[in-house]
Amino acid sequence: MNTKRGLLPGAHFLNGDIACAEGAVAAGCRFFAGYPITPATEIAEHLSERMPEFGGIYVQMEDEIASMAAVIGASYSGLKSMTATSGPGFSLMQENIGLAVMTETPCVIVDIMRGGPSTGQPTLPSQQDVMQARWGSHGDYEIIALSPCSVQEMFTLTVEAFNLAEMYRVPVMLMGDEIVGHMWEKVLIPSADRLSIVNRKKPKVSPEEYLPFKPDADLVPPMACFGEGYHFHATGLTHNEHGYPQTQSAETQFKLVHRLCDKILKNVDKIIKVEETMLDDAEVVVFAYGIVARSALSAVRKARAEGIKAGLLRPITLWPFPEKQVAKMAKQAKAFVVPEMNCGQLVHEVERWTKETPVTFLSKFGEEPHTPLEILEAIRRSR
């Protein structure tokens, strides 16, 4: 099956969901298992058409729990796999996200956030799942979560999500929102040779010597797949380097959980990405992500036009949280403004790292994101 077939390089007018789907295909994703849910359904619909064109697999599972399980199964069979959902489905997937963490399965989970809790507002945006992305499953673990603010980023960050998943053998969340998912913008798709793609490390030893959960120096074990002759075992139970359950050993549990976390924590400098706009001399820092960052950028520009030294710190990586960047700006700035489309989630992380620097939180959700003027007001007030 030829997989080099048309990535559609060039300029396109797409909506965010479709851009995300195209990003997945461009990254080499060849398995999608999902369940229809507004506002992520378009990703599934688009991939049901595109996957077979590449010889890839689209399967609609009976629920989101099954979707996440199938994604892990396909990843262990050697395919880059993903699913896409929204709040209610994301909640259902949490147990198996924990399984993906424990079995170090590379995979991508897209959450196009909508109003919650529960069934909430299926067709309207929010940023109410960002804490859930970090803490949704039980137990101690770390994940990587990215936040696109444009349709272009729905494409590029999906590719980035796959690369990070393959590199660190973790589930990576792409936290979009209903607006970024449904709006239509211009997207530039590079040709295949201009895209940087990362694939998982494969074992270099013979099957007899292979230990499926023995890490390399970067704390990530090479990953064999089913059918390659390695005869390995993987389990969600606490396990040793053989992959065999070893639930009664405190030492095994301590080492394993710490390694799963350190895989990410020790590599934060390589993982975390932020976008800094006009921050060099900023006295008021706006910390915004996703669709809100678009309004925030406009607000910061307007503030500058009024002579206020404002700047925008936009986390592209929500988790691990860019604490160093926030702490650094906190020393310089006189105030932080954090607009979020929720009751206050990432703002608590910001407050943890800004220490004495005052933080103004702007909560708005239910239909529209904050307008630039609303954020500008807050910038003016916070000086």
Next chain:
Amino acid sequence: MDKEILEHPLSKYLRTDMMPNIWCPGCGNGIVLNCFVHALDELKADLNKLVVISGIGCIGRTAGYTNTDSFHTTHGRSIAFATGVKLANPELDIVIVSGDGDLFAIGGNHFIHAARRNIGLKVICVNNFNYGMTGGQLGPTTPLDAVTTTSPYGNSEHPFNLVHLAAASGAIYVARWTTLHVRRLTQSIKKMMQKEGFCFIEVISPCPEVFGRRNKLKSGMDMMEMFKKVAVVESFSDPARADITPDKIVVGEFVDIEKMSYEKLFHEKIAQINERAMEKVS
């Protein structure tokens, strides 16, 4: 690890460094594992293509004991996981070994859809009538009036008839045996491994420590003696009437048909679409 296990002719199919298994004396799980590896041996199965997937439960430890690629999933999700594996690599032979609660309570939804799709998964359900691993709670196959830790006054729920459920959902091979019917179980496993599509074997198994003890079947031997007395082979009888009562356990093969598997259908279609797409580009 006792090296003596290596003397056993079937030890090459086992992860001998994990032996002895965690199962209680008299537990039927070991018998199912035994029949399974006997079947693999008789088939001269290619162990590089075999993936054993199990759920949570005592029987779920089986995946850790077979010397093949294996995966121990979250509770109830082995079938959904296996669907992803099979679709991603249809060349793999996938055997799911799990329990009555894992497959039919929490996992019930996944079971019926996989059977409906006729995806080539081979499911062995070891039915011990309760949730053994967690101490003996009632499950979807617990007989009426049975005593379990969560039905101390006797179970008031009607149990599933698993072979009826599997047949009605679309499985192309359905059989039920007990752990006493070791030869026939081995033959059934061999048969199902050679079929294309969704296959299901229910194995009635003793759980002496937590189920039997509370229900007048104190040892594994008591239950096996019961199987000897009340099990009746009625192959190809109506699965809807394949009852399990204290006086009669109907065993046998109930369904054995041919139907194209989901993964075959699916991949043929993908190949066609892929080809058409290639033509457009070139």
Next chain:
Amino acid sequence: MPERIKHKPLDSDKVPQPKAEIHIIKNQCKGCGYCISFCPKKVLEESEEINARGVHPPKVVDEGQCIVCSFCSAVCPDFAIFVTERKGKEESKA
């Protein structure tokens, strides 16, 4: 499937009975008793010794009576017993 033969076969004098060699992996045994109870020729019984699991593994009473049906091997949950056939020329595993 071999059917249970109720009568002694007419040529039983001419067909040699297989010579069994019963192997018991004592420390694998958990003492369930299935091999002992279900042996059609009552070749096994519980031994006096105690193994590493704290139970009495089976012992062979009369290996000559064994017909290499291998039911014990098939029904053992712990891979603790298997039977091979002494053919004189070579052993074949049953």
